[in-house]
Amino acid sequence: MYLKELKLLNYRNYDSLHIEVHPKLNIIVGENAQGKTNVIEAIYLCAIGKSFRTNKDQELVKLDKKQAYIKAILEKANGEIEIEMKLDKEEKKKIKVNRIPLIKMGELLGNLNVVIFSPDDLKIIKGGPVERRRFIDNEICQIYPKYYYHLNQYNRILQQRNKLLKDNRGKKIDLDIWNHQLANVGAFIIYNRRKFIKRIGILAKLMHRKITDEIESLEIIYDSSIPVVEKDENNDITEKFLSELKRTCDEEILKKATVVGPHRDDLLIKINNMEVKNYGSQGQQRTAVLSLKMAELEFIKGEVGEYPILLLDDVMSELDTNRQQYLINNLKNIQTFITTTIIEQLKTKEINNRIFYVKKGEI
Ligand code: ATP
Numbered sequence: 001m002y003l004k005e006l007k008l009l010n011y012r013n014y015d016s017l018h019i020e021v022h023p024k025l026n027i028i029v030g031e032n033a034q035g036k037t038n039v040i041e042a043i044y045l046c047a048i049g050k051s052f053r054t055n056k057d058q059e060l061v062k063l064d065k066k067q068a069y070i071k072a073i074l075e076k077a078n079g080e081i082e083i084e085m086k087l088d089k090e091e092k093k094k095i096k097v098n099r100i101p102l103i104k105m106g107e108l109l110g111n112l113n114v115v116i117f118s119p120d121d122l123k124i125i126k127g128g129p130v131e132r133r134r135f136i137d138n139e140i141c142q143i144y145p146k147y148y149y150h151l152n153q154y155n156r157i158l159q160q161r162n163k164l165l166k167d168n169r170g171k172k173i174d175l176d177i178w179n180h181q182l183a184n185v186g187a188f189i190i191y192n193r194r195k196f197i198k199r200i201g202i203l204a205k206l207m208h209r210k211i212t213d214e215i216e217s218l219e220i221i222y223d224s225s226i227p228v229v230e231k232d233e234n235n236d237i238t239e240k241f242l243s244e245l246k247r248t249c250d251e252e253i254l255k256k257a258t259v260v261g262p263h264r265d266d267l268l269i270k271i272n273n274m275e276v277k278n279y280g281s282q283g284q285q286r287t288a289v290l291s292l293k294m295a296e297l298e299f300i301k302g303e304v305g306e307y308p309i310l311l312l313d314d315v316m317s318e319l320d321t322n323r324q325q326y327l328i329n330n331l332k333n334i335q336t337f338i339t340t341t342i343i344e345q346l347k348t349k350e351i352n353n354r355i356f357y358v359k360k361g362e363i
């Protein structure tokens with residue numbers, strides 16, 4: 001799939017923008033704070049429905065304006081798709097796909113697939129478990145809307161269950177009904193996360209081997225707070241979840257919170273059997289993320305049959321020449337948007353591209 005046109009009105013620092021983009025490589029050049037990432041963010045928004053920089057939609061609307069509008073026209077294997085989004089400082093955002101208004105936000109997912117790679121992604125390695133869970137959840141939601149609904153449901157049940165634990169201040173309470181709901185939905189989440197990590201782990205390992213000339217071996221493992229094993233199906237995980245809830249009930253009452261479940265799970269990312277978070281060099285951490293991102297591209301291709309759009313925000317300057325070249329060489333069939341402050345930095349041999357110069361919200 002690829003983007004053909006992008007239109008912005010009163011979005012961030014743009015009054016009005018209409019660009020026709022290249023089906024392969026698009027390079028967005030400009031000094032700091034001119035509006036490069038804003039373009040990437042608008043494309044991301046059309047795919048995921050929320051920004052990767054903020055949860056507050058009102059920040060996306062130009063300061064002195066009330067409403068913003070985004071329109072993206074894309075080409076997919078089975079035809080053209082038009083995504084429109086109206087952002088309002090006071091109301092919930094409204095989205096249309098092919099002029100049909102969406103009722104639920106989740107309906108947007110799956111129309112446009114993107115993989116974003118920005119310096120912030122180092123958080124997947126260096127940050128806390130919350131960052132790694134967000135990474136997994138965002139990826140699965142994109143290709144599997146059912147997961148998105150289950151995740152929301154899980155968070156609602158968890159919130160209510162935790163509220164009960166808090167309100168009852170150390171007294172034993174009957175949480176049976178809640179436990180069953182939590183375990184059922186939670187098992188679905190764990191099952192799908194494990195499946196996803198297994199696939200993406202294999203792909204990332206292959207990428208990593210190539211990038212490091214077979215010297216390093218990358219391993220990614222889903223580290224669950226529920227003692228699941230390889231062959232566990234959904235209902236096995238539900239049973240284990242329930243017995244973990246039983247086992248931890250005293251601790252829960254003490255801590256006034258649910259202490260096991262997918263909201264406490266993590267990812268282990270290892271190179272040559274050592275955790276990259278603690279033992280990896282800066283370069284190794286970056287390479288691990290690069291491998292993960294390249295793996296995502298292949299994963300989405302495998303799931304939806306088409307490559308997603310790749311958004312590279314400010315990452316080229318962080319990679320050495322070899323890694324840059326590796327990346328560019330691997331993007332032949334993938335529409336890519338690259339932001340950079342200096343065009344010379346991009347040692348790309350790809351001549352087939354379009355360059356956009358950005359200055360103060362104008363291209
Ligand atoms: P860098 O190279 O530093 O990453 P950039 O070109 O990617 O810069 P962006 O993040 O795209 O910069 O744009 C930042 C600019 O947009 C800033 O000048 C900021 O003040 C402006 N901006 C952000 N949100 C709004 C808004 N809601 N209304 C008006 N201007 C905004």
Ligand code: MG
Pocket residue numbers: 036037038313314339
């Ligand atoms: Mg930027």
